[in-house]
Amino acid sequence: MKKPNRKQDALDYHAKGRPGKIQVVPTKPTNSQRDLTMAYSPGVAEPCLRIADNTEDVYKYTAKGNLVAVISNGTAVLGLGNIGPEASKPVMEGKGLLFKIYADIDVFDLELNAKSVDDFVNIVKALEPTFGGVNLEDISAPTCFEIERRLKAEMNIPVMHDDQHGTAIISGAALMNACQIQGKKLDKIKMVVNGAGAAAISCSKMYLSLGVKKENLVMFDINGLLTPDRTDLDDIRLEFATNRTDIKTLAEAMKGADVFVGLSAGNVVTPDMLKAMAKNPIVFAMANPEPEINYDLAVAARKDIIMATGRSDFPNQVNNVLGFPYIFRGALDVRATAINEEMKIAAVHAIAEMAKKPVPEEVNLAYNLTNLKFGKDYIIPKPMDQRLITEVSAAVAKAAIESGVARAVITDWDAYAEELRNRLGGNDKVLRNLTSKAKQNPKRVVFAEADTYKILRAAQIVKDDGVAQPILLGNAEKIKQIIRDNDLDLDDVQIIDPREGKCERFEEYAQYLYKKRQRRGITLLEARKAITDRNYYGACMVQFGEADALISGLTKNYATTIKPALQIIGIMDGVNRVAGMYLMITPKGPVFFGDTTVNVDPTVEELVDITVLIERTVRQFSVEPRVALLSYSNFGSNDGDVPEKSRKAVKMLHQRYPDMIVDGDVQANFALNANLLADNFPFSTLNGKPANTLIFPNLESGNIAYKLLQELGGAEAVGPILLGMKKPVHVLQLGSSVREIVNMITIAVIDAQEKEKTAAQTSIKRK
Numbered sequence: 160m161k162k163p164n165r166k167q168d169a170l171d172y173h174a175k176g177r178p179g180k181i182q183v184v185p186t187k188p189t190n191s192q193r194d195l196t197m198a199y200s201p202g203v204a205e206p207c208l209r210i211a212d213n214t215e216d217v218y219k220y221t222a223k224g225n226l227v228a229v230i231s232n233g234t235a236v237l238g239l240g241n242i243g244p245e246a247s248k249p250v251m252e253g254k255g256l257l258f259k260i261y262a263d264i265d266v267f268d269l270e271l272n273a274k275s276v277d278d279f280v281n282i283v284k285a286l287e288p289t290f291g292g293v294n295l296e297d298i299s300a301p302t303c304f305e306i307e308r309r310l311k312a313e314m315n316i317p318v319m320h321d322d323q324h325g326t327a328i329i330s331g332a333a334l335m336n337a338c339q340i341q342g343k344k345l346d347k348i349k350m351v352v353n354g355a356g357a358a359a360i361s362c363s364k365m366y367l368s369l370g371v372k373k374e375n376l377v378m379f380d381i382n383g384l385l386t387p388d389r390t391d392l393d394d395i396r397l398e399f400a401t402n403r404t405d406i407k408t409l410a411e412a413m414k415g416a417d418v419f420v421g422l423s424a425g426n427v428v429t430p431d432m433l434k435a436m437a438k439n440p441i442v443f444a445m446a447n448p449e450p451e452i453n454y455d456l457a458v459a460a461r462k463d464i465i466m467a468t469g470r471s472d473f474p475n476q477v478n479n480v481l482g483f484p485y486i487f488r489g490a491l492d493v494r495a496t497a498i499n500e501e502m503k504i505a506a507v508h509a510i511a512e513m514a515k516k517p518v519p520e521e522v523n524l525a526y527n528l529t530n531l532k533f534g535k536d537y538i539i540p541k542p543m544d545q546r547l548i549t550e551v552s553a554a555v556a557k558a559a560i561e562s563g564v565a566r567a568v569i570t571d572w573d574a575y576a577e578e579l580r581n582r583l584g585g586n587d588k589v590l591r592n593l594t595s596k597a598k599q600n601p602k603r604v605v606f607a608e609a610d611t612y613k614i615l616r617a618a619q620i621v622k623d624d625g626v627a628q629p630i631l632l633g634n635a636e637k638i639k640q641i642i643r644d645n646d647l648d649l650d651d652v653q654i655i656d657p658r659e660g661k662c663e664r665f666e667e668y669a670q671y672l673y674k675k676r677q678r679r680g681i682t683l684l685e686a687r688k689a690i691t692d693r694n695y696y697g698a699c700m701v702q703f704g705e706a707d708a709l710i711s712g713l714t715k716n717y718a719t720t721i722k723p724a725l726q727i728i729g730i731m732d733g734v735n736r737v738a739g740m741y742l743m744i745t746p747k748g749p750v751f752f753g754d755t756t757v758n759v760d761p762t763v764e765e766l767v768d769i770t771v772l773i774e775r776t777v778r779q780f781s782v783e784p785r786v787a788l789l790s791y792s793n794f795g796s797n798d799g800d801v802p803e804k805s806r807k808a809v810k811m812l813h814q815r816y817p818d819m820i821v822d823g824d825v826q827a828n829f830a831l832n833a834n835l836l837a838d839n840f841p842f843s844t845l846n847g848k849p850a851n852t853l854i855f856p857n858l859e860s861g862n863i864a865y866k867l868l869q870e871l872g873g874a875e876a877v878g879p880i881l882l883g884m885k886k887p888v889h890v891l892q893l894g895s896s897v898r899e900i901v902n903m904i905t906i907a908v909i910d911a912q913e914k915e916k917t918a919a920q921t922s923i924k925r926k
């Protein structure tokens with residue numbers, strides 16, 4: 160089978176749109192002359208003078224306190240080696256991205272042309288006024304040890320070489336837990352460490368401090384076993400030299416070993432080596448991107464193994480990503496002058512303990528798993544576990560205070576935990592959760608416009624990700640040509656050409672349409688012609704259970720696309736109309752908008768129907784709906800047909816659905832600002848939190864609002880999500896991007912899952 164072109168995907172991911180992965184975003188208003196006067200000269204002079212009087216005020220008036228420098232010279236980039244500072248930049252930008260999404264820390268990545276210790280140290284030291292902390296990254300041993308030692312001694316902000324200490328913390332926690340599960344004692348285990356670089360040395364020191372005995376640890380570098388008689392070793396490595404004379408090779412060392420730790424290079428360990436290890440072995444193959452031994456090979460070699468890698472695509476990802484965002488978060492929040500041993504050990508224990516607690520459902524969902532629990536395949540928490548920020552950052556901050564390196568004190572730990580949770584926002588999380596939900600039960604999705612590159616590209620992505628099984632409708636030759644021209648891996652995907660005589664279901668579908676519409680003026684001839692239209696054919700496939708969902712609309716207008724689906728499939732029982740909704744991913748979090756696509760000027764009853772449809776669907780996305788019916792007035796403050804309509808609809812909703820959190824008429828700013836609402840309208844049933852579901856009084860306002868937000872507010876629009884159809888049909892916006900199509904396919908799969916669930920419940924009730 161042809162391999163999907165993932166290398167090209169990775170290149171496109173970095174190159175498309177604005178090149179790279181991060182940008183700088185102003186945090187203050189900049190929209191008037193007055194704003195600019197304050198942001199720059201003359202207003203900026205005021206904070207300058209305050210800071211000149213009291214240097215500590217730099218934390219008060221600038222971004223320093225939340226700004227970390229990720230600094231590398233490119234000499235040991237992942238396991239790729241000394242590839243230079245420019246080539247290390249994607250990794251450092253990636254690290255910046257992770258700092259931001261996991262701990263809301265801003266990062267400048269700095270790639271230095273500085274190989275010698277002196278050059279490197281002088282540059283970084285001079286940067287102290289700018290940053291709240293320094294994360295050294297991918298600097299090779301032994302230079303990295305001296306660089307870090309000097310910077311820690313000579314700087315007054317936290318400095319941490321993450322490959323050393325981040326890795327030591329995470330793998331230390333993993334080792335403690337793995338030993339507990341395998342019934343091994345840290346002070347008894349026999350350990351083989353492959354690699355004697357930054358990560359391996361520092362991890363080994365951590366293991367010794369956790370109880371591993373030095374005489375039970377042997378270490379290898381590229382030239383073999385570290386022994387005292389080797390003349391090429393510096394003092395740091397000589398510390399791990401062994402006097403054992405019975406072993407020379409890695410294979411020999413592995414015989415009877417309890418634990419293998421790899422921080423070296425990919426594919427240097429064989430299944431036979433694992434077979435020679437002691438009972439219940441522990442293998443951490445942490446080289447990136449290729450582990451020392453492939454995960455599948457390792458678990459095939461030993462049934463009793465605990466196997467971990469640095470990668471996210473296998474169980475037990477032992478990777479420093481689990482630590483650095485939260486360690487720096489805790490250190491910054493108490494303005495620590497250093498990241499000391501106490502803070503590191505606190506992080507080890509916080510991470511290890513977290514793995515033993517029950518796993519929140521959203522973590523299972525995020526990883527497409529059903530029952531993650533402490534055990535061989537779950538020795539440490541998953542990177543997407545949102546408890547990490549509260550558990551690890553708080554533990555680190557506490558240890559900083561207790562060990563005397565904090566310059567700020569936290570007393571209200573509950574408030575701090577809430578502050579940490581609020582830092583996470585909820586944006587990409589919603590999309591990630593939707594993808595995970597879709598992957599749990601992928602569905603067959605038929606594409607009416609499969610003869611376009613964008614659709615095929617999206618089909619490739621959802622197929623690769625296990626979100627959906629695509630079915631391609633269209634001219635088979637043309638589709639195959641596009642697949643070939645673009646090196647796509649869709650050869651094994653079903654292609655159907657709906658032209659007469661080219662597919663077996665054609666006549667059956669034509670007869671079905673004819674029967675449904677014969678009293679609405681259609682002839683059999685016309686029905687046959689209609690079925691050659693892929694929107695009719697696709698709708699029939701869904702109606703007849705040959706596909707679970709239909710996606711169309713990329714090249715045709717909305718009305719043309721939706722009409723065949725309405726004729727063939729029709730609307731849901733108990734529902735009076737269809738409606739359209741968008742999930743808007745805004746800088747302040749996700750908000751649902753409706754009706755944005757179908758009903759031009761709904762009556763009060765229609766507005767009630769639309770609200771109910773939307774409220775139910777929002778629930779299906781695992782979000783508790785808080786619904787506001789918007790207008791230009793607040794709870795009767797203005798007369799007019801529009802506010803009157805929203806008001807009446809809310810009254811009916813309150814009567815018919817007393818449990819629904821819904822209110823209106825209300826202006827958008829009040830609906831979205833909980834404080835403003837509480838101050839002015841304390842009686843509102845929306846009080847407490849901002850609304851997350853906005854119902855517009857008519858199509859005009861809904862459509863204009865979402866398009867404005869998309870174009871001017873930088874929001875991502877996921878949709879239009881068509882609600883109320885009997886079976887899943889979703890209509891793309893004309894000219895949607897591949898990302899938008901992928902999002903819609905995900906929505907369609909979830910829709911199919913939910914409809915399947917409802918059908919099953921209905922059939923149980925009937926029985």
Ligand SMILES: NC(=O)C1=CN([C@@H]2O[C@H](COP(=O)(O)OP(=O)(O)OC[C@H]3O[C@@H](n4cnc5c(N)ncnc54)[C@H](OP(=O)(O)O)[C@@H]3O)[C@@H](O)[C@H]2O)C=CC1
Pocket residue numbers: 234235236237238239297298299300321322323326353354355356357358359379380381382421422423424427445446447448468469477478479480
């Ligand atoms: N999972 C995680 O979180 C992390 C993983 N890593 C991974 O660990 C590896 C090392 O990183 P780092 O310590 O920063 O880099 P360094 O360059 O500092 O160290 C690499 C070490 O590996 C040794 N080595 C290379 N090839 C072999 C081999 N075939 N057999 C034995 N030893 C070998 C080198 O030997 P010599 O000294 O003789 O050159 C050196 O001691 C990388 O693959 C990196 O991706 C690093 C940090 C975190």
Ligand SMILES: CC(=O)C(=O)O
Pocket residue numbers: 236237238297321322446447469478479480
């Ligand atoms: C994960 C990491 O920091 C590395 O592989 O270098």
Ligand SMILES: [Mg+2]
Pocket residue numbers: 237296297321322
């Ligand atoms: Mg690294």
